[in-house]
Amino acid sequence: MRAAVEERYGARATVSDSYGQTTVDVGPADWLDLVSFARDGLGCAYFDWLTGVDDPPESITVVAHVYDPAEHAHLLLRTKVSRAAPRLPSVTGVYRGADWHERETFEMFGVDFEGHPHLVPLLLPDGFEGHPLRKDFVLAARVAKAWPGAKEPGESGHGAPSRRRVMPPGVPADWGRPAAPGEGRDG
Structure with missing residues (x-):
């Protein structure tokens, strides 16, 4: 060959x-x-x-x-x-x-x-935006809910000493942060 x-x-x-x-x-x-x-x-x-x-x-x-x-x-x-x-x-x-x-x-x-005969979405729900296997795709579930397999003290939320919560790579700094009173998400 x-x-x-x-x-x-x-x-x-x-x-x-x-x-x-x-x-x-x-x-x-x-x-x-x-x-x-x-x-x-x-x-x-x-x-x-x-x-x-x-x-x-x-x-x-x-x-x-x-x-x-x-x-x-x-x-x-x-x-x-x-x-x-x-x-x-x-x-x-x-x-x-x-x-x-x-x-x-x-x-x-x-x-x-x-030239593909029918290049349409196959697995994801209608209206899904983005390409989830690209490394820059933000996994919102990792931001919204703590990872259950925590390795660092304080990550699991079970009373251990806490550390600053670190976002997964590529996640914008304001993701998962509640809006302050009078602060809108659009501006």
């Missing part, structure tokens, strides 16, 4: 091996071609999964796992997209099984898969 990928993509791809699994990294312009080549040129007929990995501050990595059942070979395909405008061509025309995975990655990370 490694030689075939290096021959086809040259310096446009980085191929690495880890624990018997080959990983291929390409730019977004080569994404659709790489996925098609994995199926048609490398024999990876089995699509397993596709997801995103938030890599702030610049990018989101889209990762797909495919498999060649004849050779018992696993292949990870990766590309990075800009966090500001995350978009890739859809691979549903290559692997129909990617449909659900692209919808989930769209919803959880905000990656727009151009």
Whole structure:
């Protein structure tokens, strides 16, 4: 697999091996071609999964796992997209099984898969705003209710010595703070 990928993509791809699994990294312009080549040129007929990995501050990595059942070979395909405008061509025309995975990655990370046949929310309620698997997404439940698995004294609220309550990373300073008398939330 490694030689075939290096021959086809040259310096446009980085191929690495880890624990018997080959990983291929390409730019977004080569994404659709790489996925098609994995199926048609490398024999990876089995699509397993596709997801995103938030890599702030610049990018989101889209990762797909495919498999060649004849050779018992696993292949990870990766590309990075800009966090500001995350978009890739859809691979549903290559692997129909990617449909659900692209919808989930769209919803959880905000990656727009151009050409997807039905790119609509899959798991979250109607009207939900934001992308909950991005690292900058504020988990309001962590602010509104104390974490039950407290490790520091005073975090659990069970009478131990108290410390200043520390907000989870990325939470605005005024979240969870009651408004002072005469203070409005809008100004």
